[in-house]
Amino acid sequence: MTDSSEIKAEAAETMAKKDDEVAAGSEARIGRLRFRKKEMPGGLWLKCENCGATIYRKEVEEKAHTCPSCGFHFTMPGRNRVQHTLDSGTWEELFSELSAMDRLEFVDSGPYGEKLDRTVARTGQNEALIAGRGEILGRKVVLAVMDFKFLGGSMGEVVGEKIALACDVARKENRPLVMFTASGGARMHEGMLSLMQMAKTCSALSRLQEDGGFSICVLTHPTTGGVTASFAMVCDLTVAEPGALIGFAGPRVIASTIKQELPAGFQRAEFLLEKGQLDLLADRHEMRDRLANLIDFGTHAWQEPLGHTRVALPGAEAEADAEAEAEDVPDAETAD
């Protein structure tokens, strides 16, 4: 009894101490704690945001950052994505010398320049986009991957520039362009310079298309704001991973603006596919095969779906059946 009441008293004391600390602590300190908590998720276990299961982090990583319980596709770090997408040993990074800039000397909770330095040190990257050449099952591509862990994958001046440059490489070298997005949208710290990237990336893609190039964008969880409103949605094919949140404004903002309850599954990839905003949903585990098929299709190298995975384009099977049937029917009858 004594032991337990002593422990209780001690716990109460600690709690009171903590309350005092919080009360006495400045807002900056609380802000810093929040920042650290948000920016550096650690630990062995994590909670699935889709099914709520407590899952072992290592198992999630082994399963290409998907939930072992419900299959939810978590945001995948950029470098892992490159590794997961390309044939090993084919990656050749481009424009890695371009680093984010603080031209406006912007200050919000702290100077943007300092925030950039911290992010670069933490992530080992100098921007939220990685671009380069590589091969997907032997098909030469230009790959551009957004990394959500770099300031929420936001699109600043350099992200936009790297996308435009990647489009130019794809155009000049006649390679398909494959992009993966994961972004909170435009980077507010760069003001108008970041918004200008929306037009710039779209023009670069448009030049690629005019010259007969081929582009695929894979929208991953989450893709929102100015990225959805620009280059992510104007490629030749728009693919998404299952369950990905894709939208411009967030669902809460929309619900409070239109004062209506949003339909179930609103802004999720499945919902958008049904509404005709996406061409295809592709599971991460079969993404490479899907992309290879789509590249063959888009570059007129299409012959038949890859045999070892039996992946077919939607409708391809039905078309083949219809053709076979048409061949069987005598000419006179088909004319009717």
Ligand SMILES: [Zn+2]
């Ligand atoms: Zn889950």
